[in-house]
Amino acid sequence: MKSLNEQYHLTDEQIDAATWFIDLASRSVLYIVKSATQVDLEYKVTWNRNFSRFACDPRCRANQNGMCCWHIRSAFVNELMYRQAKRDEAEAAAREASEKAEYERLMMVPPTRVSEKDIKAAQKRNQPQGFSLLR
Numbered sequence: 203m204k205s206l207n208e209q210y211h212l213t214d215e216q217i218d219a220a221t222w223f224i225d226l227a228s229r230s231v232l233y234i235v236k237s238a239t240q241v242d243l244e245y246k247v248t249w250n251r252n253f254s255r256f257a258c259d260p261r262c263r264a265n266q267n268g269m270c271c272w273h274i275r276s277a278f279v280n281e282l283m284y285r286q287a288k289r290d291e292a293e294a295a296a297r298e299a300s301e302k303a304e305y306e307r308l309m310m311v312p313p314t315r316v317s318e319k320d321i322k323a324a325q326k327r328n329q330p331q332g333f334s335l336l337r
Contacts, residue, residue, distance in 0.1 A: 206282065210275045220247070220276040222284065233277035247277040 207213065219236040230249060233256075237243035245259040256274045258264075264271035 206279045210279050212272060212275055212279060216272055216276050217279050217283075220273075220280045222280060231281075233273075233280060235273040235276055238272075245271075245273045247273050 207217070216238070219238070220233045221235075223232050223234060224230070225232055230251075232249070233247040235245045235247055237245065243261075245262055247256050247258050249255075250257040256277050258271050258273045260266070262271050262273060265273075
């Protein structure tokens with residue numbers, strides 16, 4: 203299986219350039235992606251609910267030419283990694299809960315205590331006996 207970098211043709215630096223934010227006013231997620239060519243320029247990548255896809259800032263040159271820019275791919279990969287992390291957290295919590303339940307179940311089992319009478323009877327049964335061919 204290809205890594206996300208290979209699958210979406212991104213470098214680690216491009217993936218790290220995206221930062222996740224929540225717009226409280228519109229209750230939507232957005233990514234701010236730093237430009238690779240200009241130090242002070244940042245692009246805003248938002249989720250377009252009408253078209254069910256990410257949309258990049260209108261200032262993006264690739265976006266102006268109708269191409270899918272790396273800013274959108276970076277935001278998408280970050281979203282995939284975020285969702286995978288959430289799934290992993292849920293799986294870990296479920297596994298932890300099941301391990302805790304198993305531990306508690308095992309701790310509720312009463313300890314096995316053998317009485318003195320049973321010990322003496324077992325010792326008597328397990329004593330070496332004399333050898334006889336006639337038996």
